[in-house]
Amino acid sequence: MAGLAVNVDHIATLRQARGGATAYPDPVHAALLAELGGADGIVVHLREDRRHIQDRDVYLLRKTVQSRLILEMAATDEMISIAADLRPDLVTLVPEKRTELTTEGGLDVRGLAEVTQKAVESLHSAAVPVSLFIDPDAIQIRASADTGADMVEIHTGAFCEASDPGDKKAQFSAITDAAHLAHELGLGVNAGHGLCYNTIGWFAGTRIIDEFSIGHSIVSRAALAGMEKAVREMRNLIKEL
Numbered sequence: 001m002a003g004l005a006v007n008v009d010h011i012a013t014l015r016q017a018r019g020g021a022t023a024y025p026d027p028v029h030a031a032l033l034a035e036l037g038g039a040d041g042i043v044v045h046l047r048e049d050r051r052h053i054q055d056r057d058v059y060l061l062r063k064t065v066q067s068r069l070i071l072e073m074a075a076t077d078e079m080i081s082i083a084a085d086l087r088p089d090l091v092t093l094v095p096e097k098r099t100e101l102t103t104e105g106g107l108d109v110r111g112l113a114e115v116t117q118k119a120v121e122s123l124h125s126a127a128v129p130v131s132l133f134i135d136p137d138a139i140q141i142r143a144s145a146d147t148g149a150d151m152v153e154i155h156t157g158a159f160c161e162a163s164d165p166g167d168k169k170a171q172f173s174a175i176t177d178a179a180h181l182a183h184e185l186g187l188g189v190n191a192g193h194g195l196c197y198n199t200i201g202w203f204a205g206t207r208i209i210d211e212f213s214i215g216h217s218i219v220s221r222a223a224l225a226g227m228e229k230a231v232r233e234m235r236n237l238i239k240e241l
């Protein structure tokens with residue numbers, strides 16, 4: 001059965017809405033509730049611009065998360081140093097642009113092979129496993145395997161955002177093809193970005209994703225129904241896949 005890692009970034013987005021003047025809502029509290037709701041892991045994206053998750057959050061989560069702590073970060077010296085000190089259960093290397101509203105494309109592992117491999121080696125030397133957040137593209141999958149990374153996280157944003165039925169079907173096929181190739185190359189296969197209570201159903205019967213990484217749709221439902229309930233509902237949908 002696939003796992004569910006809950007991204008609590010956007011609890012912190014709400015907290016930072018007043019410029020960090022309030023201590024609430026606290027992503028650390030949200031993570032506890034997510035775990036009570038059945039989360040198999042907690043994801044946080046410590047961005048260079050600290051627009052939502054703060055350093056304080058990741059260090060407190062390291063002490064309090066009882067499932068697994070997954071740190072999303074750019075492959076920069078600053079972030080690698082933090083990860084080596086923090087020792088999360090997994091690092092997912094993601095591309096970052098200060099001007100982006102949210103994570104856009106996947107990491108260009110092929111084009112940044114040297115930098116990516118160096119980051120993978122640095123994290124491995126700190127005993128931190130590494131996942132690479134990439135588009136569902138065979139070239140990027142193969143390049144990821146060549147870096148020595150432990151797994152990939154397939155970017156599901158284009159599939160989730162597609163409105164044309166034919167395009168959505170094609171985007172989903174790209175994800176399943178990429179997942180099969182990644183498994184063949186011995187990589188773990190996670191998936192995330194933009195997944196919601198409707199799109200998750202597309203994965204029924206596929207059994208090709210090891211863990212789904214979901215944040216925005218769960219936090220959005222939690223705003224109305226509560227975090228534990230929102231996570232449990234997603235957890236139950238994934239159990240039925």
Ligand SMILES: CC(=O)[C@@H](O)[C@H](O)COP(=O)(O)O
Nearest residue numbers: 009045072094102103133193
């Ligand atoms: C890589 C990824 O998909 C996550 O970063 C997710 O997008 C939540 O982070 P942001 O909303 O800050 O992009």
Ligand SMILES: NCC(=O)COP(=O)(O)O
Nearest residue numbers: 007192193194214215216
């Ligand atoms: N890596 C994907 C993630 O952490 C959550 O993305 P989203 O569900 O917030 O779009």
